[in-house]
Amino acid sequence: MSAATLSALAAGRAIAGYALRESLRRRILGVVGALTALFLVLFALGAHFAFEDSGRVGSELSTDGSGFADYRGATLLGLAMFATLFLGAVLATFLTLGVVRGDAEVGLLQSLLVRPVSRRTILVARLAAATMIGSAYVAGVFAISIGITALFGGYTPDNPIAVTLLLVLAVIAITAISLLASVFLSGTAQGITVLMIYGSGLTAGLLGQIGDALRAETLVNISRVTSWGLPFEALYQQALYMMSADRSAISKAVLGLGPFGGAVHSGPALYPFVVAYLIAMIAFAAFAFERRDI
Amino acid sequence: MSAPAVEVRGLTKSYGAITALSGVDLRIEPGQLVGLLGPNGAGKSTLTKLICGLVRPSAGSATVLGHPAGSMASRARIGYLAELFRFPQWLTPDEVLRLHQRLACSGGGAVERGALLERVGLVDLGPRRVGEISKGMAQRLGLAQAMIGSPQLLLLDEPTSALDPIGRRLVRDILVGLRERGASVLLNSHLLSEVEQVCDSVTIIDAGRVVASGSVDGLRGGRVVEIETEAGIERFEATDREAIPARIRELVDAGRSVYGVRESGSSLEDAYLEAVKGAGE
Numbered sequence: 001m002s003a004a005t006l007s008a009l010a011a012g013r014a015i016a017g018y019a020l021r022e023s024l025r026r027r028i029l030g031v032v033g034a035l036t037a038l039f040l041v042l043f044a045l046g047a048h049f050a051f052e053d054s055g056r057v058g059s060e061l062s063t064d065g066s067g068f069a070d071y072r073g074a075t076l077l078g079l080a081m082f083a084t085l086f087l088g089a090v091l092a093t094f095l096t097l098g099v100v101r102g103d104a105e106v107g108l109l110q111s112l113l114v115r116p117v118s119r120r121t122i123l124v125a126r127l128a129a130a131t132m133i134g135s136a137y138v139a140g141v142f143a144i145s146i147g148i149t150a151l152f153g154g155y156t157p158d159n160p161i162a163v164t165l166l167l168v169l170a171v172i173a174i175t176a177i178s179l180l181a182s183v184f185l186s187g188t189a190q191g192i193t194v195l196m197i198y199g200s201g202l203t204a205g206l207l208g209q210i211g212d213a214l215r216a217e218t219l220v221n222i223s224r225v226t227s228w229g230l231p232f233e234a235l236y237q238q239a240l241y242m243m244s245a246d247r248s249a250i251s252k253a254v255l256g257l258g259p260f261g262g263a264v265h266s267g268p269a270l271y272p273f274v275v276a277y278l279i280a281m282i283a284f285a286a287f288a289f290e291r292r293d294i
Numbered sequence: 295m296s297a298p299a300v301e302v303r304g305l306t307k308s309y310g311a312i313t314a315l316s317g318v319d320l321r322i323e324p325g326q327l328v329g330l331l332g333p334n335g336a337g338k339s340t341l342t343k344l345i346c347g348l349v350r351p352s353a354g355s356a357t358v359l360g361h362p363a364g365s366m367a368s369r370a371r372i373g374y375l376a377e378l379f380r381f382p383q384w385l386t387p388d389e390v391l392r393l394h395q396r397l398a399c400s401g402g403g404a405v406e407r408g409a410l411l412e413r414v415g416l417v418d419l420g421p422r423r424v425g426e427i428s429k430g431m432a433q434r435l436g437l438a439q440a441m442i443g444s445p446q447l448l449l450l451d452e453p454t455s456a457l458d459p460i461g462r463r464l465v466r467d468i469l470v471g472l473r474e475r476g477a478s479v480l481l482n483s484h485l486l487s488e489v490e491q492v493c494d495s496v497t498i499i500d501a502g503r504v505v506a507s508g509s510v511d512g513l514r515g516g517r518v519v520e521i522e523t524e525a526g527i528e529r530f531e532a533t534d535r536e537a538i539p540a541r542i543r544e545l546v547d548a549g550r551s552v553y554g555v556r557e558s559g560s561s562l563e564d565a566y567l568e569a570v571k572g573a574g575e
Contacts, residue, residue, distance in 0.1 A: 014396035014397055015397075018382075018393055021384075025384050106380055107379040107380040108380050108382065110348060110374070111374065111394070111436075111439060112397065114347065114369055115397035116397070116399070293309075294349065
């Protein structure tokens, strides 16, 4: 490894460490932590009563007990997945808030940029720090959600690791979008824009469900294109699909009606597409950052 | 022959329809302390940022110690204090310097950090964080940060704007010390007296153009000095700084008693006002 590469790695580590510490000190982390605790407590309570109540109904109505347990578990965990991704999106947005233009406007960035460190290294290091925290958060919250449905209803999803990784990848996509937005927009505008983009993805998912129900192919196509354009939505839909890939038809049907985007199997092409998408986003952000006057 | 610390040729910077700098030339030799003067909005900070690589030129070129401005090689050799800057409020001054040491690849460690904090008068701060220190202290910290790794060129944009008279004196001493160790300094300041006291030469810019440039004495156009002896007050025009002690020596060698020496001629302020006024007409 050349001296320049080693030097860039050392600088990248220094910036990532600084960004990690900064992220952990942000007030939003406390807010997200409190919201998460509240969500998990409510989810546990909800799961407890949902399994208890529907267990009684299920035993009266269902001839296939396991299918009904899948239905309950899939419904609850699908909701938990939506909430986890929403909280993860909020966290990703705030972890990257004002990273470029916002910090430059208040004079935080200048002294770092005149050091012999490339702007690309600074950007990638900031992305790595935000990704690390966002990924750990999403993986942790979703693992606890799985634990709750397993504890109260004995339900565990199919492919739990793959589903978790898809959610993590979705949050990384949101982080990359937010980082790119930070190059052009100041803090508040960036936050609003990224959350609106996230909302657009969700709306696209909802549109797809409506199109599916109405047999309106154009709506479905619009939804599909938008979901791939904002791939966190496609990843979310893929995660919903993976959750019950091997289950009964009733579970699949329920997840197909999941909140703001049902289960959709996008196929193996989604993964290389998302990797290429992330690389393109980061490359564009770095290109714009390097050309930006500070 | 070593490369100039800064060589700027025909530098132009436009922001849309606004031209911040227009065909600026500037040369700073190694070990030279140059003052950059000009009214608000003249383009001083833009010029400093161009030399740092924070801003890209629209036309012209700038080199730092022979390397293109903004390149890794040039940035490895400079220290910079911005006019408007902030450090993360949650870091201690020592942690700020440690971060910059890592980015500047400085191996000075705790010894360098301690020496720099002491040099700028920031000792005994204990565990206080940046958010808990005064604006003046933060400016001293900024100066310490700029000196990390003993850079060969320092670009200081209004380094004394938040400092009290003691702090300003300290900065002047630091600047003189930097010159003594061979570092070059571009000092961007509104305080003419400060520039007059420490700088070897001055460049005055107005509306993005260089309107005057030269040594401090040269710009002042000679100094009229009054020397009080038993024979009365003698006035003479000193062509440079050394002419003053030389004249006093002559008087003392001639058996005269010198009771006082004071300057009564034009100051840098007069030269500055003339240059800026002349450019505006």
